[in-house]
Amino acid sequence: MTNWYMLTLVGTDQPGIVAKITTALLDAKCNLGEASMIRLGGNFTVMLMVNSKLDPNEIATLMKSCCEDLSLRLHIDKINGHLHDHHIPDVRVIVSGADREGIVAQVTRLLFEAGMDILDLNSDVAGSAQNPIYIMQIEGIASQGVDLIKKAIQSIKSDDIDIQVQTIDTIVG
Amino acid sequence: MPRRNILLYPDKQLKVVSKPVTDFDEKLRGFIQELEEAMGDGPGAVGIAAPQVGHAIRAIIVDVSSHKKLTHHGHLILINPEIVEWDGLVTGREGCLSVPDYTGNVVRAERIKLSAFDPFGKELNFDMQGYEARAVQHEIDHLDGMLFLDRLVSRRHDLFERKTYKKKKKTQNE
Numbered sequence: 230m231t232n233w234y235m236l237t238l239v240g241t242d243q244p245g246i247v248a249k250i251t252t253a254l255l256d257a258k259c260n261l262g263e264a265s266m267i268r269l270g271g272n273f274t275v276m277l278m279v280n281s282k283l284d285p286n287e288i289a290t291l292m293k294s295c296c297e298d299l300s301l302r303l304h305i306d307k308i309n310g311h312l313h314d315h316h317i318p319d320v321r322v323i324v325s326g327a328d329r330e331g332i333v334a335q336v337t338r339l340l341f342e343a344g345m346d347i348l349d350l351n352s353d354v355a356g357s358a359q360n361p362i363y364i365m366q367i368e369g370i371a372s373q374g375v376d377l378i379k380k381a382i383q384s385i386k387s388d389d390i391d392i393q394v395q396t397i398d399t400i401v402g
Numbered sequence: 403m404p405r406r407n408i409l410l411y412p413d414k415q416l417k418v419v420s421k422p423v424t425d426f427d428e429k430l431r432g433f434i435q436e437l438e439e440a441m442g443d444g445p446g447a448v449g450i451a452a453p454q455v456g457h458a459i460r461a462i463i464v465d466v467s468s469h470k471k472l473t474h475h476g477h478l479i480l481i482n483p484e485i486v487e488w489d490g491l492v493t494g495r496e497g498c499l500s501v502p503d504y505t506g507n508v509v510r511a512e513r514i515k516l517s518a519f520d521p522f523g524k525e526l527n528f529d530m531q532g533y534e535a536r537a538v539q540h541e542i543d544h545l546d547g548m549l550f551l552d553r554l555v556s557r558r559h560d561l562f563e564r565k566t567y568k569k570k571k572k573t574q575n576e
Binding site: 267313317318349351399400402 | 445447448449450469494496498499503504533536540558
């Protein structure tokens with residue numbers, strides 16, 4: 230009997246984190262599922278589906294020396310996860326502009342009200358410390374149609390924010 | 403005759419470069435019928451290539467007519483298709499009958515000029531754009547042993563091109 234776990238690991242970025250984590254899990258006979266690993270603000274962050282016969286405490290014990298060596302914080306949740314459950318997005322929203330307070334909340338609230346189910350959101354703060362710019366890409370499913378989303382975002386378009394709403398027409402061939 | 407199954411990645415036959423068709427005969431047309439049936443078995447497929455059913459010849463079917471509001475040429479059987487000109491680049495999302503449960507972003511030419519033959523050997527020429535051009539490029543890749551997985555671009559740091567460009571602003575003197 231195996232269980233799916235979501236492992237969350239966060240620590241200061243340094244070379245070798247992914248190799249060392251995945252080797253430790255391999256040695257513990259854990260199988261890996263889907264993962265998102267990315268550097269955010271100088272930290273390396275890992276969200277990793279792991280399938281194992283072990284209980285969370287046993288996994289944590291086996292990961293202990295690896296996490297200590299890399300100064301990583303580890304969190305483990307048992308999840309009702311499974312593979313082969315990808316949803317295909319049909320809308321993409323790209324937001325960019327001068328970084329300002331509340332931009333994510335404002336945009337995502339409108340998208341939610343317009344029926345968008347977010348599947349993937351990533352954002353960066355770029356530019357300079359004096360003049361930061363915010364860039365966000367969101368993909369999801371427009372449950373009430375893309376036109377409603379286009380209409381909804383009109384209310385927040387301004388001189389300092391650019392928002393594109395694009396239909397994603399996925400070809401299958 | 404048993405229906406032809408779609409080969410699934412990582413089947414090595416999907417990496418084979420297909421041979422040009424030389425005989426436009428009943429055998430070819432019979433195979434095309436089988437390819438049509440295999441495409442019909444795939445959920446929402448807008449195209450299929452012969453090597454996807456394990457027959458390494460340069461034959462594809464493309465039909466994007468189910469997608470409304472698109473410029474297209476209807477149901478196309480294309481033998482020995484060749485892109486003779488292309489223009490513009492655009493990123494779009496693709497999936498594949500041979501790669502279930504995965505879609506990814508791929509850069510393709512926005513417009514293409516295509517030459518091909520029909521199943522009777524008659525020469526065909528098309529100007530294609532957008533979704534239909536993308537579907538044709540996806541299928542021709544199969545003939546060269548390529549999958550969309552070979553062309554994936556980063557999901558995160560790819561800023562997508564605007565589909566339409568702002569018209570040039572008129573100056574006060576105009």
